[in-house]
Amino acid sequence: MDALKLHDKFFIPFIKAHEIEATVKKMAQDMVAELQGEQPLFIGILNGSFMFVADFVRQYNKPCEVSFVKLASYQGTATTGKVKELVGLQENIEGKTVVILEDIIDTGNTLEEIHQIFKDKKVKALKIATLFFKPDVFKKDLKIDYIGLSIPNKFIVGYGLDYDGLGRNLSDIYQLKTSN
Numbered sequence: 001m002d003a004l005k006l007h008d009k010f011f012i013p014f015i016k017a018h019e020i021e022a023t024v025k026k027m028a029q030d031m032v033a034e035l036q037g038e039q040p041l042f043i044g045i046l047n048g049s050f051m052f053v054a055d056f057v058r059q060y061n062k063p064c065e066v067s068f069v070k071l072a073s074y075q076g077t078a079t080t081g082k083v084k085e086l087v088g089l090q091e092n093i094e095g096k097t098v099v100i101l102e103d104i105i106d107t108g109n110t111l112e113e114i115h116q117i118f119k120d121k122k123v124k125a126l127k128i129a130t131l132f133f134k135p136d137v138f139k140k141d142l143k144i145d146y147i148g149l150s151i152p153n154k155f156i157v158g159y160g161l162d163y164d165g166l167g168r169n170l171s172d173i174y175q176l177k178t179s180n
């Protein structure tokens, strides 16, 4: 098996690029169907979502806006539990149908922070979409409107997701190798 070394850890192949592509396409088609008559503002959460957003909006073949905010909750492979806004929203989003595009929802701490940030913004609707979801870890009572793939509680890298800065450029998803 073609294991990959990033910093001190080994990662093994987990999800192939073509499966991600099909998942992203399906998410876009679902949203096109459901958001008929709307002109959504898609907001990607940086850095992890950049690849997902780029592929997603090319599949979303209806008028829409695209923007990004930057938050951080992770250092290494364990969540700090502390999330803070780094780069805020520039535009006025009042009255808009906002769809948050997340790379992955793990504990849901980031999602909670997103809800905090958007709750006073008078948006028409706030919807949450995530490419990857770890149902075994998520403990929050918050709705996730669109889920690409549910995965086991494994640390993954690739397709925008990193381990301490590395791995974002990989087209496939790799998972942390836990034993030899």
Ligand code: IMP
Residues within 6 Å of the ligand: 045, 048, 073, 074, 079, 102, 103, 104, 105, 106, 107, 108, 109, 110, 111, 154, 155, 156, 157, 161, 162, 163
């Ligand atoms: P949460 O706040 O615990 O839900 O985590 C959200 C953020 O943590 C994501 O946007 C990612 O940046 C990061 N994250 C969570 N799980 C993973 C993983 O398996 N690999 C890489 N980053 C992750």
Ligand code: MG
Residues within 6 Å of the ligand: 048, 074, 161, 162
């Ligand atoms: Mg990250």
